[in-house]
Amino acid sequence: MIPIKSDSDLAGMRDSARLAAEVLRCVTQAVAPGVSTAELDQLAEKAMVERGAESAFRNYRGYPAAICVSVNEEVIHGIPGPRRIAIGDVVSVDVGVRYRGYCGDTAATVLVGVTDQALFELVDTAQRALAAGIAAVAPGRHLSDVSHAVEQAARAGGCSVVRDFVGHGIGHELHEEPAVPNYGRPGKGPLLQAGMVFCIEPMLNRGDAAVRVMPDKWTVVARDGRPSAHCEHMVAVVPAGVEVLTRI
Secondary structure, three states: OOOOOOHHHHHHHHHHHHHHHHHHHHHHHHOOOOOEHHHHHHHHHHHHHHOOOEEOOOOHHHOOOOEEEEEOOEEEOOOOOOOEOOOOOEEEEEEEEEEOOEEEEEEEEEEOOOOOHHHHHHHHHHHHHHHHHHHOOOOOOEHHHHHHHHHHHHHHOOOEEOOOOOEEEOOOOOOEEEEEOOOOOOOOOOEOOOOOEEEEOOEEEOOOOOEEEOOOOOOEEEOOOOOEEEOEEEEEEEOOEEEEOOOO
């Protein structure tokens, strides 16, 4: 069953989503050559505390940090540490917060002094795929319409879609029903109803879609070592269509 959020729930989730987006903006603005991923994590935690929130990621199934920072061929779940950002890096930042009983979750990929046009196209395609998925959200549409829209935009941009990891419902818990794949045929699966809230998060590779999990048991990398991009918005199905909760 996909939870249907009440008006009160949606009000609380707007707050948690807004805070997640604010923290993400703080972190992405700080991404620069020489900055360590651990420093980005510390900045994120400070921003959360200042807003009365806490990380929804830390200690989730044993995850050891406040946010995820994934660089270049790292797709998702990169654990912050001593690695320093360098010119030419593709840096994906994923932020999850918990605030007054509700979770917020959002992600973005930024480029650091990049000159390779293929990397600009990768990130642009991820953003276009996310926008296409959001545009497919409305009461009465099928969940797979969202998945199909993401996949079509990704393929149009020459990118492969990671299939091993997907978007998700969100609410009091970080991960709720439904699973939201970034691929699939349209017109399948549950019908969307006002009050559903979920995260659409394209994970696109410049090369092959195959991934593997590193020995730290968290960091997911592209098997072929080519760069990846990840972006995410938290959306609510509303009577008029869709409300993007993490857009500020």
